Amino acid sequence: MNYEPVLTARIGVVDPACLHDYEAHGGFQALARAVELGPDRTVAQVEAAKLLGRGGAAFPAGIKWRAVHNAEGPKFVVANADESEPGTFKDRILMEKDPYALIEAVILAGYATGAGKGFIYVRGEYPRAYQRLRQAVARCYEAGYLGKDILGSGHEFHLELRRGAGAYICGEETALFESIEGKRGYPRLKPPFPTEAGLFGRPTLINNVESLVSVLPIVLRGPDWFNSIGPANSPGPKLYSLSGRVRKPGLVEAPMGVTLRELIEAHGGGVSGSGEFQAALVGGAAGTFLGPDQLDTPLDFHSLAKMGAALGSGAVIVFDTSVDMMQVLERIAAFFAHESCGKCYPCQLGTMRQRDIIQRMVAGQGRPGDLQLLRDIGQTMRDASICGLGQTASSAILSAFELQLT
Amino acid sequence: MTSDQTLALEPDQERALQTLMRRYRGRGQSALLPMLHEVQAITGWVDEPTARAVAHTLGIPEIEVHNVLTFYTLFYTEPVGKRVIRVCNDIACVLAGNGELIQRLAEELGVDPETGGTSADSRFTLELHPCLGHCERAPFLMLDEEPMGPVAPDQVPDLLGGVS
Ligand SMILES: Cc1cc2nc3c(=O)[nH]c(=O)nc-3n(C[C@H](O)[C@H](O)[C@H](O)COP(=O)(O)O)c2cc1C
Ligand code: SF4
Ligand code: FES
Numbered sequence: 001m002n003y004e005p006v007l008t009a010r011i012g013v014v015d016p017a018c019l020h021d022y023e024a025h026g027g028f029q030a031l032a033r034a035v036e037l038g039p040d041r042t043v044a045q046v047e048a049a050k051l052l053g054r055g056g057a058a059f060p061a062g063i064k065w066r067a068v069h070n071a072e073g074p075k076f077v078v079a080n081a082d083e084s085e086p087g088t089f090k091d092r093i094l095m096e097k098d099p100y101a102l103i104e105a106v107i108l109a110g111y112a113t114g115a116g117k118g119f120i121y122v123r124g125e126y127p128r129a130y131q132r133l134r135q136a137v138a139r140c141y142e143a144g145y146l147g148k149d150i151l152g153s154g155h156e157f158h159l160e161l162r163r164g165a166g167a168y169i170c171g172e173e174t175a176l177f178e179s180i181e182g183k184r185g186y187p188r189l190k191p192p193f194p195t196e197a198g199l200f201g202r203p204t205l206i207n208n209v210e211s212l213v214s215v216l217p218i219v220l221r222g223p224d225w226f227n228s229i230g231p232a233n234s235p236g237p238k239l240y241s242l243s244g245r246v247r248k249p250g251l252v253e254a255p256m257g258v259t260l261r262e263l264i265e266a267h268g269g270g271v272s273g274s275g276e277f278q279a280a281l282v283g284g285a286a287g288t289f290l291g292p293d294q295l296d297t298p299l300d301f302h303s304l305a306k307m308g309a310a311l312g313s314g315a316v317i318v319f320d321t322s323v324d325m326m327q328v329l330e331r332i333a334a335f336f337a338h339e340s341c342g343k344c345y346p347c348q349l350g351t352m353r354q355r356d357i358i359q360r361m362v363a364g365q366g367r368p369g370d371l372q373l374l375r376d377i378g379q380t381m382r383d384a385s386i387c388g389l390g391q392t393a394s395s396a397i398l399s400a401f402e403l404q405l406t
Numbered sequence: 407m408t409s410d411q412t413l414a415l416e417p418d419q420e421r422a423l424q425t426l427m428r429r430y431r432g433r434g435q436s437a438l439l440p441m442l443h444e445v446q447a448i449t450g451w452v453d454e455p456t457a458r459a460v461a462h463t464l465g466i467p468e469i470e471v472h473n474v475l476t477f478y479t480l481f482y483t484e485p486v487g488k489r490v491i492r493v494c495n496d497i498a499c500v501l502a503g504n505g506e507l508i509q510r511l512a513e514e515l516g517v518d519p520e521t522g523g524t525s526a527d528s529r530f531t532l533e534l535h536p537c538l539g540h541c542e543r544a545p546f547l548m549l550d551e552e553p554m555g556p557v558a559p560d561q562v563p564d565l566l567g568g569v570s
Contacts, residue, residue: 086496086537124443124480125492125538127551163443165478168536182438182470184477200436243498243541250542281497284537317497317541331497335536 005253006217006237007210011097016132019139022100028145030216031108035153037219042112043069046215048223050235055080055171055208056286056312057388058234058301061215064205067195068113071203077109077118078180078199078206082164082171084123085284086335087315090239091209093251095122095129098213099136103159105212107145108219110157113205117158121176124164133161168339172387173198173206175341186343187387210239210314230256234300244280244317245273257298260290264318273320279405280319283312285332286392288399309399310392325405326362329397333358336393347390350381354394361406371401411485412453422448423456427463435466438474442481451482487524487531489569492548495534498541502556507545508534510559514566530566 014021022028034042047062068075079102083091095102106118122130137159140146148156162180164170170179174188177199198204214236218226227235238256243249246268254263260280264271271277279289282299288309290297297303304311319325337355342348354377357370378394385391400406415423423445430441441460445452452460452475461468475481493499493508508519515530517523522532540546543555549565557565 083539084537087498087541088537089539089541092539123539124478125535125548128553162440164480165439165443165474166480167478179439180436182435182466182474184473241541243544244501249498249544285497315541317501319501323501327500328497331495331500335496338536 003253003255007094007213007239008098008251008253010101011093014098016097016099017135019100019136019143022098026220027100028104028151030219031104031111031145032151033219034108034111035151039069039112039114042108042219045219045223046112049215049218049226050223050233051211051214051218051226052234052236052301053208054210054214054238054314056085056283056310058305058311061207061211064195064207065109065113068115068203068205071195073202074117075113075115075203076199076205077106077113077115078173078176078204079106079118079120079209079212080171080173080176080206081120081122081126081129081209082176083126083209083313084164084168084171085286085313085315086332087241087243087281087284087317088313089241089243090251090314092123092126092129094209094213094239095126096132099129099132100140101213101216102209103133103136103140104145105215106159107140107150107157108215109205109207109212110159111150111153111155114155115205116156117160119160119162119180119199121162121164121170121180124166130161130163137161167341168335169341169387169389172389175387176206177204184341186341187389189386231298231300231302234302238300239314240267240299241313241315242268242318243315245271245320245323246318247272257300257303259296259298260316261295263299263316264295268318271318271320274322276321278319278321278323279325279400279403281317281328281396282315283310284315284317285335285396286310286388287312287315288395289403289405291403291405310395325400326358329400329406330355330358330362332396336389340389340393344384344386344390346381346384347386347393350377350385350390351393353377354397358397374398374401412455413449413451415449419448427459430460430463432463432465434464435470437464438466438471439478442471442474446481450488451484451486453483457483485524485528488529489550490531490533492533492535492538493522494536494538494540494544494546496537496541498537499544499546502544504545506559507547507557507562510562511547511566514562529569 051061170185175185248269333355336351512519515525546555
């Protein structure tokens with residue numbers, strides 16, 4: 001518990017509107033350090049830190065940074081700030097309370113990869129985060145952090161903000177590119193991967209807000225510091241969005257691998273409602289449920305993957321014993337049926353059938369083979385869907401039946 | 407392509423729209439979402455003539471504008487109330503008892519609590535929304551661009567009454 005927050009250190013301390021305040025609290029020192037190191041060694045720091053992407057897929061950030069750094073010609077950096085995974089609010093708080101940190105991180109990423117232009121794609125339902133960023137971008141242009149010859153590096157970098165418009169699927173990286181290009185948010189087939197052909201067909205680095213912000217202390221304090229926190233194969237500080245039936249819901253920064261029990265007891269003030277823990281949904285609607293026997297699971301990418309679960313976005317929604325879990329499953333099923341973009345049939349049809357089956361179970365009209373049917377549908381969606389939405393649309397529901405929560 | 411109805415704009419709205427069109431002239435498809443956001447901030451929703459004007463201004467086919475308008479839930483091709491209330495109906499807000507809040511809002515506005523809708527006087531549209539990313543403030547809603555939460559059901563009359 002004597003962990004000192006790093007990613008959230010400025011939150012509630014600085015005035016989010018004030019560039020000078022940001023500078024007075026360590027702002028733009030990471031960028032200055034990166035310019036000292038040069039692009040190649042900056043990328044090497046990210047590689048050595050073994051930073052895993054915080055947006056859900058846990059892909060090693062260093063691999064993407066290196067690939068874009070090595071690519072020729074015009075390229076882009078994109079911050080994925082579309083945060084729409086149910087139960088997740090960490091990126092919003094970072095952007096609202098410390099907007100300059102994200103902007104500094106995007107500029108740094110542009111410098112390290114050699115990209116001349118960056119985008120921050122902000123969820124449409126986050127007007128406050130968008131306004132704060134907009135004001136901060138204008139101040140950064142005035143102060144010379146954006147534009148020509150940034151910090152005397154000779155590098156020119158421009159940053160544009162974009163707003164989403166209410167589509168969960170646009171958080172998927174290739175759908176997000178389509179959306180910036182002015183189209184419907186339909187995911188693209190991969191490969192090619194964004195590092196080869198991303199936004200406007202150009203090599204593109206896309207990272208989650210928290211991933212990018214994590215790079216600032218990596219560059220300032222060094223990869224060894226980062227690796228000293230949390231488990232060796234999943235290191236660093238992590239943001240958890242804690243909500244549901246806990247006494248103190250909110251944003252928690254903890255070393256990666258904090259246990260579910262610690263998160264609920266020490267940070268969340270314990271279970272509310274009946275006071276007795278029933279389950280937690282980890283990773284949002286695309287995540288999995290953990291039951292009472294799993295309270296001591298470390299919440300890091302590898303520990304959860306080993307048990308067939310996933311940390312995803314780091315959302316943790318807690319349920320006490322008074323909650324009717326079938327109602328929760330009904331919401332999740334309805335969510336995916338609504339958000340499936342319809343580009344591929346396994347997901348379009350699968351999410352609808354899944355919803356229909358759960359609805360009839362809730363109505364007390366479940367049929368004998370229903371659970372097996374849900375498993376089959378889940379399997380088909382996992383194997384045959386184009387993107388992560390369809391591939392994970394059954395995971396929470398099936399895990400709930402597995403744990404016999406219903 | 408959209409509603410049969412058309413927008414009835416005040417002269418100052420017309421002027422704002424014309425200024426906007428000049429600013430976006432020839433900027434191409436990538437400017438489509440930003441432009442539609444700005445158009446809607448003036449007009450509330452997008453009727454067919456306006457959609458055509460957007461296509462023409464950016465220099466892109468009308469069908470592209472139609473595709474985008476019908477894909478994204480924050481864009482409206484039908485009239486909406488002067489103010490839009492997006493009330494969260496996702497897991498954390500349900501756990502925090504949002505049912506009563508939605509019931510109360512629906513009652514005051516005379517709309518269906520299951521689906522939402524627009525009040526008869528067109529002042530408000532109520533929408534039930536997936537997680538709005540403020541679960542630590544459940545039950546949560548947004549009144550246009552203003553985040554509010556936690557909101558208790560008996561705050562509803564004040565909330566609606568305080569809006570011009
Ligand atoms: C349906 C779907 C929704 C997603 N939504 C988000 C999101 O809101 N924010 C995010 O950062 N990543 C989201 N992702 C993951 C992105 O596709 C991508 O992996 C991520 O932006 C990469 O950044 P990272 O490596 O830093 O995590 C989503 C993926 C899928 C399949
Ligand atoms: S898996 Fe679902 S969301 Fe993804 S492309 Fe297919 S239909 Fe669209
Ligand atoms: S569940 Fe309501 S804001 Fe997240």
